[in-house]
Amino acid sequence: MSARNSLLIGLALLVLLALAPVDLNDIGVPYPGLRRYGTYILTLWLVTAIAAMGVNLIVGYAGQETLAQAAFVGIGAYLTAIVTKAGVPFGVAFAASGLLTFVIGIALGFPALRVQKHYLAFVTLAFSVLCWLVFRNEQWITGGVMGIRDIERPSFLGWPLRNHIRFYWFVLGITSIMTFVLWWIVRSPWGRAFTALRENPLRAESLGVDVRLYTLLAFALGSAYGGMAGSLYAPLVEFIDPSPFALGPSLLFMLMVVIGGSGTFLGPFVGAGIAVLLPEWLRAWETWYLLIYAVLVMVMMAFFPSGIVGLATRLLARKARS
Amino acid sequence: MTALLEVRDIEKSFGGVQAVCGVSFDVHEGEILGVIGPNGSGKSTLFNCILGQLVPDRGTVRVNGRNVTALRPSRLNRLGVSRTFQLLQVFPELTVRENLILAGQEHRGSRLTRLFGARDAGLGSEADRMLDFFRLRRLEGEKAGSLSYGQQKLLDAAMAFMSGSRLVLLDEPAGGVNLTMLADLRERLEAINRETGVTFVVIEHNMEFVMALCTRLIVLAEGRIIAEGAPADVRRDPAVIEAYLGH
Numbered sequence: 001m002s003a004r005n006s007l008l009i010g011l012a013l014l015v016l017l018a019l020a021p022v023d024l025n026d027i028g029v030p031y032p033g034l035r036r037y038g039t040y041i042l043t044l045w046l047v048t049a050i051a052a053m054g055v056n057l058i059v060g061y062a063g064q065e066t067l068a069q070a071a072f073v074g075i076g077a078y079l080t081a082i083v084t085k086a087g088v089p090f091g092v093a094f095a096a097s098g099l100l101t102f103v104i105g106i107a108l109g110f111p112a113l114r115v116q117k118h119y120l121a122f123v124t125l126a127f128s129v130l131c132w133l134v135f136r137n138e139q140w141i142t143g144g145v146m147g148i149r150d151i152e153r154p155s156f157l158g159w160p161l162r163n164h165i166r167f168y169w170f171v172l173g174i175t176s177i178m179t180f181v182l183w184w185i186v187r188s189p190w191g192r193a194f195t196a197l198r199e200n201p202l203r204a205e206s207l208g209v210d211v212r213l214y215t216l217l218a219f220a221l222g223s224a225y226g227g228m229a230g231s232l233y234a235p236l237v238e239f240i241d242p243s244p245f246a247l248g249p250s251l252l253f254m255l256m257v258v259i260g261g262s263g264t265f266l267g268p269f270v271g272a273g274i275a276v277l278l279p280e281w282l283r284a285w286e287t288w289y290l291l292i293y294a295v296l297v298m299v300m301m302a303f304f305p306s307g308i309v310g311l312a313t314r315l316l317a318r319k320a321r322s
Numbered sequence: 323m324t325a326l327l328e329v330r331d332i333e334k335s336f337g338g339v340q341a342v343c344g345v346s347f348d349v350h351e352g353e354i355l356g357v358i359g360p361n362g363s364g365k366s367t368l369f370n371c372i373l374g375q376l377v378p379d380r381g382t383v384r385v386n387g388r389n390v391t392a393l394r395p396s397r398l399n400r401l402g403v404s405r406t407f408q409l410l411q412v413f414p415e416l417t418v419r420e421n422l423i424l425a426g427q428e429h430r431g432s433r434l435t436r437l438f439g440a441r442d443a444g445l446g447s448e449a450d451r452m453l454d455f456f457r458l459r460r461l462e463g464e465k466a467g468s469l470s471y472g473q474q475k476l477l478d479a480a481m482a483f484m485s486g487s488r489l490v491l492l493d494e495p496a497g498g499v500n501l502t503m504l505a506d507l508r509e510r511l512e513a514i515n516r517e518t519g520v521t522f523v524v525i526e527h528n529m530e531f532v533m534a535l536c537t538r539l540i541v542l543a544e545g546r547i548i549a550e551g552a553p554a555d556v557r558r559d560p561a562v563i564e565a566y567l568g569h
């Protein structure tokens with residue numbers, strides 16, 4: 001797809017998403033808009049998609065492994081909660097979350113220069129557990145299992161974002177910018193170098209691609225996306241405790257990317273959509289929901305390893321040929 | 323005259339096995355040097371020591387007089403040294419054109435201009451030239467993984483020239499390539515050497531290919547050079563015949 005078409009489709013989707021919580025009956029369109037809970041779920045989907053985009057950069061594009069994304073989301077969330085409660089503006093907290101996780105991401109990338117595949121996954125897993133222990137045990141700063149409550153939603157250019165629709169629009173705006181930035185990166189020569197890293201690091205190195213630098217860059221950028229997602233998560237839920245930043249959610253981030261389509265641009269959005277929205281749709285089945293989810297994942301992995309986006313791309317290509 | 327590539331006393335062992343024992347040779351600008359020898363004679367190990375993929379136990383490698391021993395392959399590449407591999411090494415999920423651009427992009431501009439500048443890193447016309455030169459034009463939009471083995475070999479070779487390297491080391495370029503494609507490949511390599519003066523070092527098992535392509539040969543056996551000279555002379559050398567045919 002050409003860059004122009006991608007941008008046009010992206011803009012159209014952006015407009016539709018912006019209108020999702022708005023009551024359009026006033027302008028003659030029979031659509032009542034999403035309610036408060038629906039808007040919250042949509043905002044959560046956007047925040048989750050930002051973190052999943054980071055995992056996709058590390059795993060899908062650069063071919064590395066990470067089981068630490070929830071830890072980075074946690075670092076961003078705790079940093080934002082702590083400093084905004086101390087009176088620091090949200091914008092500064094957001095930038096600091098990105099910067100801190102970028103730097104920690106570089107440090108976590110160093111083992112990737114020595115070990116690969118499941119060994120690397122274990123290194124990131126250990127980091128994830130370490131962060132969770134800090135969130136839970138360092139009560140003096142994180143509040144321990146009691147967490148941090150009453151995290152205020154920020155204002156944007158003097159416009160208070162307390163209202164759920166306003167905050168949704170704010171998150172949608174930031175998600176759009178971050179999506180555009182990642183789209184730009186993966187289409188640039190950097191994106192090509194990341195792909196080379198995934199497909200054949202030995203050959204990439206022989207062609208002058210600094211494999212070490214690009215590995216660290218992938219980890220740093222991907223982790224920063226996690227940190228910034230966390231920075232948005234804290235004011236969204238207004239209360240944080242260690243549980244959403246444990247190992248389980250990190251595995252879920254990996255799963256989102258794989259189910260959505262690893263190494264595809266839309267994969268994280270689809271994967272995050274399934275992870276956030278599916279439990280809501282399957283809520284009627286109560287305890288059966290996890291079973292249905294697990295079977296769905298197994299069927300996907302067995303028959304469509306390229307994920308939903310990969311499957312859709314294949315079907316569209318087949319249709320175009322016939 | 324200073325040699326473009328100087329290899330001095332290279333030694334490399336793996337456990338108790340000495341793969342390369344004190345190999346020295348020079349390669350001059352514009353030359354096509356062939357490195358031949360029976361299986362296990364140390365050719366690929368020597369190549370990997372020259373190219374920084376292995377650290378030699380002893381000896382030095384110089385390019386244009388600069389000591390590049392054990393220099394990382396990416397840095398060596400930026401000094402104008404490219405290589406191809408014995409086994410195919412293209413990027414299957416990238417298109418033919420993207421493979422070519424990737425092969426040259428790290429030599430263009432700075433890291434920041436590569437992020438904010440043109441998507442093809444300003445290599446569009448160079449990629450066009452290579453596509454035409456290696457007769458890959460009609461395949462430019464195809465994923466490299468969907469190409470035939472011979473076409474991938476051509477692409478692999480074309481990628482080695484995208485960075486404007488002055489010295490290219492080819493590891494068994496003829497391996498697994500059919501006769502028609504082989505003649506094509508040899509003709510393309512000769513043309514590049516003739517037109518741009520690029521220097522080649524070629525490891526090859528296909529004697530017909532190497533004898534026709536190379537201007538000089540060195541022969542390795544058990545990690546040592548046993549013969550060196552023009553292809554016609556090497557072919558008649560009793561030590562070479564013995565190394566290949568045994569007693």
